[in-house]
Amino acid sequence: MATDYGQGYGHVMGADVEDRWGHGDQGGYGDHSGYGDHGGYGSQPGGGRGEGRLSRLPAALRAPLEGRTWREFLYVMLSFPISIIGFVFAVTMLSVGVGLLVTFIGIPVLALGLASLRGFGSLERMRARTLLGVDVKDPHPLQPRGGGFMAWMGAMLKSGVSWRHVVYAVIHMPWAIFSFVVTTLFWTYGWAMLTYPLWFWLFPMYGGQDGIQLYGDDGHRIYLDNPFEIGLTAATGLLVTLATPWIIRALTTVDRVLVFGLLGPSRLVSRVVELESDRGVVVDTAAADLRRIERDLHDGAQARLVALAMDLGLAKEKLTEDPEAAARMVDEAHGEVKVALQELRDLARGIHPAVLTDRGLDAALSSLSARCTVPVDVEVDLPARPAAAIEGIAYFTVSELLQNVSKHSGAGRASVDVWQVEGRLMLQVSDDGRGGADVSGGSGLAGLAERLDAVDGILVVESPLGGPTVITAELPWRG
Incomplete structure (x- = not known):
């Protein structure tokens, strides 16, 4: 570390059961399991050779070069201007709308502002999907009771999803600024220190200095200019560069939570939709069960009972003319009765066993x-x-x-x-x-x-x- 006592100022880098419960014959064992040669391992389509070589490096070393890191970095950089625009618009909309509530004009101003912020939320969800890999579903559309602009305004003002978009626009701005500052600081200084051995010659050649100035006053200045200090600076830069992707991931984790929690569909509405879907499954299953029972009764026990009635009628006619033939027919009918009873027992067991x-x-x-x-x-x-x-x-x-x-x-x-x-x-x-x-x-x-x-x-x-x-x-x- 060199000390210069010259003048001037330096540069600071400052079955039934089967039919009822999903067709057991398709049970899914054997060759159709999906675990064979078409499994999810091996070469992936679209993966380049460079990506394959990069994947051989430890995660800590390859993180600064991964596409995920650069996508998250781009997300943080874009969040800075976008969040400011959203914050200013949300505060202005609330201020003007609330201020004009004494007149009727404030209501449509608030409704239009909320609708605009829902559009802003669509942009944020698209950014999150593209750059952060967060698959956030769009909230459910408004369902005004009736038609016309008045019904739409009422639905917009009553929508919890709309007001959650306002909350997001307000609280995301300070977080986006904080993330931008931290990311820029670590990213810039990390790469600058890491690559310092490549460009430290710039100072003595063009700046008339011995290197990066750490301290300076009227008669005393300290620079990084010898090989040990340059190597130590590069090593420190390497550590900062390797740590920066994980810092960015920690920062964008908060963004993921904000997008998912405030810009996604309401849990209550999602639960209602899920229950409606489940109810449809239950209704379809019940209808299928009724059709199965009707089919089994019509093709099974009912057909046997009809045949049994015909056989008994014939046996009754032959009773006086040919008692032996009538006895044989009654014996066969007795066997049919047993089969019909067994089918009814099986059917009852398939509905609900006693x-x-x-x-x-x-x-x-x-x-x-x-x-x-x-x-x-x-x-x-x-x-x-x-x-x-x-x-x-x-x-x-x-x-x-x-x-x-x-x-x-x-x-x-x-x-x-x-x-x-x-x-x-x-x-x-x-x-x-x-x-x-x-x-x-x-x-x-x-x-x-x-x-x-x-x-x-x-x-x-x-x-x-x-x-x-x-x-x-x-x-x-x-x-």
Whole structure:
């Protein structure tokens, strides 16, 4: 570190069950699992050689060169002017609108201002999607009660989404300025110090100085000008440069939270839409069940009973003429009655088994496992019975999964575990089969997942090729 005592100033760098619960024949085991040669690993389309070489570096070293870092840096740089414009517009709109509320003019001013800020929110969501990778859905459109400008103004002023856009415009401006200052400071000084060995010659050649001045007064100046100090400066710059991407990511995390929390759809509205969708699933399922019951009765028991009535009529006519033939026909009718009764029992079991109503899940699942083609261990540990509807869903869920085990898994043994955790009913069906179960569109597991989702349930499938398969279902207790 050189000391110069010259004059002047230096430079400072200053089954039924299958039909009811998603068609068990499409159970999703075997070759259609999606875990084969078309998996998500290997070469990715669109990846260049440079990107592949960059990915071999440790994350800490490649972060300053990654596209994500530069996109986030661009987001912070753009946020500075955009946030100021949004802040000024929001404050001006509120001030003018509130000030004019004593007249009628203030109401349309506020409504138009809120509509403009919703457009501003669309720009911010687009920036977040493009530069931050935040997939924020657009809020639900206004639904004015009636037509005309007055109805639109009322809906705009009552919309919580509109006022959340105002809050975003107001609070995002100071944060954007802070992020801009911090990012610019670290980014500029980091790269400047890192590259100092490449351009330190500029000062003695063109500035008449020995290097970067750290201190100076009328008779005393300190510069960075010897190899050790230059190397130390570059090393410090390297550390700052490597740390800057992570600082930028921490800053943009707050931006992600603000965009997601203030510019996205309302949680209440999203919940209403979700419930409406779930209600549609439930209605469709109920309609499908009614059609199935009607079809089974028409094609099964009803047809047998019609044939039985005809056979008994013929037997009655032959009773006096040919008693032996009549006896044979009555015997055949007796057999048809047994078959019809069995079909009705199966149909009733597919609607709601009596053992489930009378004795609960433990007995019902034990009876169900006894009909499985592989040995099944059943363990039910529940402090009480859940709601009847949830109990029925749990039964048919296990029934569907055991049907899949029987038909598609090739397992030698399976198990069913049921327990309660924090107000949730947990079901787990596992087997030692070939694995490869897949919750994809069109499979029985996909249909089952939709039906569980309709009652706020969750289906999780873990089924690597070669097994074992563990499928866990979570349902609300509601007991």
